[in-house]
Amino acid sequence: MPRPDATLLLEWLHSQEPALVRLLERLVRAESPSTDRRTQAVPFGILARELRRVDFVVRHVPGGEVGDHLYARPRERRRGAPYQLLVGHMDTVWPRGTLQWMPLRLEGDVLYGPGTYDMKGGLVALLFALRALHAFGSSPTVTPVVVVNTDEEIGSTSSERLIALLARGAVRAFVLEGGEGGEGRLKIARKGSGRFVVTVRGRASHAGSSFDHGVSAILELSHLVQQLFALNDPRRGVTVNVGTVDGGLRPNVVAPEATATVDVRVPTRAAARGLDRSIRSLHPVVAGSAVHVEGEIGPPMEPTPRNRRLLSTALRVGRELGLELEDAGLVGGASDANTTSLYTATLDGLGPAGGSDHAPDEHMSIESTVERAALLALLLLEA
Numbered sequence: 001m002p003r004p005d006a007t008l009l010l011e012w013l014h015s016q017e018p019a020l021v022r023l024l025e026r027l028v029r030a031e032s033p034s035t036d037r038r039t040q041a042v043p044f045g046i047l048a049r050e051l052r053r054v055d056f057v058v059r060h061v062p063g064g065e066v067g068d069h070l071y072a073r074p075r076e077r078r079r080g081a082p083y084q085l086l087v088g089h090m091d092t093v094w095p096r097g098t099l100q101w102m103p104l105r106l107e108g109d110v111l112y113g114p115g116t117y118d119m120k121g122g123l124v125a126l127l128f129a130l131r132a133l134h135a136f137g138s139s140p141t142v143t144p145v146v147v148v149n150t151d152e153e154i155g156s157t158s159s160e161r162l163i164a165l166l167a168r169g170a171v172r173a174f175v176l177e178g179g180e181g182g183e184g185r186l187k188i189a190r191k192g193s194g195r196f197v198v199t200v201r202g203r204a205s206h207a208g209s210s211f212d213h214g215v216s217a218i219l220e221l222s223h224l225v226q227q228l229f230a231l232n233d234p235r236r237g238v239t240v241n242v243g244t245v246d247g248g249l250r251p252n253v254v255a256p257e258a259t260a261t262v263d264v265r266v267p268t269r270a271a272a273r274g275l276d277r278s279i280r281s282l283h284p285v286v287a288g289s290a291v292h293v294e295g296e297i298g299p300p301m302e303p304t305p306r307n308r309r310l311l312s313t314a315l316r317v318g319r320e321l322g323l324e325l326e327d328a329g330l331v332g333g334a335s336d337a338n339t340t341s342l343y344t345a346t347l348d349g350l351g352p353a354g355g356s357d358h359a360p361d362e363h364m365s366i367e368s369t370v371e372r373a374a375l376l377a378l379l380l381l382e383a
Contacts, residue, residue: 218255
């Protein structure tokens with residue numbers, strides 16, 4: 001199977017830039033919030049048509065309460081042959097109607113709009129990498145298998161099982177989240193994230209006539225919030241944030257119940273186990289109150305030796321294309337790479353450079369999308 005010259009491949013992809021921009025704009029205009037399953041059908045259809053153009057078979061994987069996930073593989077494949085996994089997501093954090101106040105706009109090399117960087121730019125890089133291989137008649141010896149889910153922004157609760165199942169048998173996994181920052185740095189390490197709900201139960205009483213008979217859940221929660229913040233250890237990369245608190249009935253009632261939601265981030269599985277134990281062992285200070293904890297911490301993506309080897313391969317291939325790529329180091333946010341990395345060599349951040357994901361000025365670079373398509377195409381041809 002011929003491997004295209006890196007320079008010719010990049011030149012061909014640059015010639016496709018107008019088509020790349022048109023496809024990207026179509027995908028961004030197909031608003032697809034995670035929480036509205038009806039919206040996912042449009043980007044699914046766009047992706048499916050593009051994958052069929054390069055002779056892939058596309059299947060729906062039921063997503064339950066979220067939209068269906070997309071699974072695709074080459075029509076012609078050798079049964080039992082090794083395969084590599086390409087992972088992306090079509091859902092965004094933005095509700096329908098966001099384009100009315102956050103319009104899509106192209107300024108020079110930069111495309112602004114909801115979902116451009118996170119992560120429809122990465123999906124377009126994936127599609128054009130496959131287009132390039134198809135155009136050059138290059139078929140990877142390791143079969144590329146594509147999964148694009150519809151619930152990554154809400155924790156991949158429906159798709160995680162599918163991604164884990166495929167990752168277990170894959171030679172490697174490439175995740176098309178945006179590259180880190182304006183340089184588009186690659187990622188082999190991400191923190192694990194978790195969410196806990198801490199519920200305190202006290203005893204209601206009249207705040208005037210029987211104040212001493214009550215047990216204030218809010219008072220107890222105030223002690224627990226301080227205990228939780230004390231678990232922060234920035235030096236080790238452990239963060240604990242009490243994001244919301246709620247409780248009580250009304251001002252003249254001693255609060256019988258209060259809750260706090262807690263976001264945590266950890267760099268290693270060992271740190272996750274330790275923090276989980278600490279949160280579950282929270283104990284009440286106010287006599288008569290009780291504490292209940294629910295939640296869990298997802299696994300971090302650790303910079304394993306196999307991840308480092310895959311990064312080294314990407315740096316070498318990048319140099320063939322004239323790209324000086326860098327490692328992002330430990331990244332605070334999680335992605336589906338946290339799941340794939342448990343089972344196989346994983347490289348994340350293969351989408352374009354950009355920034356301001358989840359922010360009103362979300363944006364990405366067109367030039368870097370072309371470069372990432374070329375990088376991915378050559379990585380897929382590695383044995």
